[in-house]
Amino acid sequence: MRTFWHKSYVCPVCNSQFEAVRIFSEAIKVKSRESDLKPVYEGVNALMFQLVSCPKCLYTSFEEDFENLTSSQAETIARMHEKLKQIEIDLSENKTVRDAAVQYNVAAAMYAAREKFFRAAESFLKLAWLYRDAGAPDEEKKALERAKELFLKSYTEEDLSEDRQIAALFYLGEIEKRFGNRRESVRWFSELFRRFSKSDSIYARQARQEWQEVSSEK
Numbered sequence: 769m770r771t772f773w774h775k776s777y778v779c780p781v782c783n784s785q786f787e788a789v790r791i792f793s794e795a796i797k798v799k800s801r802e803s804d805l806k807p808v809y810e811g812v813n814a815l816m817f818q819l820v821s822c823p824k825c826l827y828t829s830f831e832e833d834f835e836n837l838t839s840s841q842a843e844t845i846a847r848m849h850e851k852l853k854q855i856e857i858d859l860s861e862n863k864t865v866r867d868a869a870v871q872y873n874v875a876a877a878m879y880a881a882r883e884k885f886f887r888a889a890e891s892f893l894k895l896a897w898l899y900r901d902a903g904a905p906d907e908e909k910k911a912l913e914r915a916k917e918l919f920l921k922s923y924t925e926e927d928l929s930e931d932r933q934i935a936a937l938f939y940l941g942e943i944e945k946r947f948g949n950r951r952e953s954v955r956w957f958s959e960l961f962r963r964f965s966k967s968d969s970i971y972a973r974q975a976r977q978e979w980q981e982v983s984s985e986k
């Protein structure tokens with residue numbers, strides 16, 4: 769079975785045309801999920817290939833919203849190029865964890881510059897997952913810390929859909945739980961149940977399980 773294919777893009781920041789590596793959907797196999805819903809992949813680690821980066825200007829985002837950029841946001845991103853042009857990065861199917869980590873850091877910085885804090889938080893969350901898979905707990909913790917800050921900023925300042933509000937509350941509770949901050953964790957999960965008591969989303973269901981665990985700890 770083939771794993772990779774190449775998709776063409778036009779960069780909305782610098783207009784260059786390029787191809788990026790994508791994974792065939794049938795090559796992505798989720799074996800299980802961890803308590804924070806991190807997928808455990810069998811075979812290729814799809815976390816390595818969720819972002820698309822323009823090789824010329826390094827504009828980076830999740831594949832789904834690569835083209836969703838207003839002209840003023842594109843100008844903001846273009847101004848970041850000066851700082852990024854020293855970065856060397858392998859964007860091929862042979863990329864390493866370090867290359868993918870650079871992509872997540874660049875994506876997070878660019879989403880934050882565009883005030884897309886939820887997306888920036890997700891970039892750090894996935895960076896943390898990448899480090900978990902690589903067995904780098906200190907790096908994972910740093911990335912989770914940044915994800916937590918940005919989920920909080922997103923939840924309090926950004927105009928989020930209901931699904932994203934639920935996800936932000938779930939991750940605030942879940943990350944505090946992982947850090948051993950039981951009281952904070954219970955507080956965020958409780959806020960999720962109070963505000964979205966009828967939700968049957970995967971986050972709300974997982975939050976109930978996690979809340980039970982954290983509130984029964986002595």
Ligand SMILES: [Zn+2]
Nearest residue numbers: 779782822825
């Ligand atoms: Zn570009």
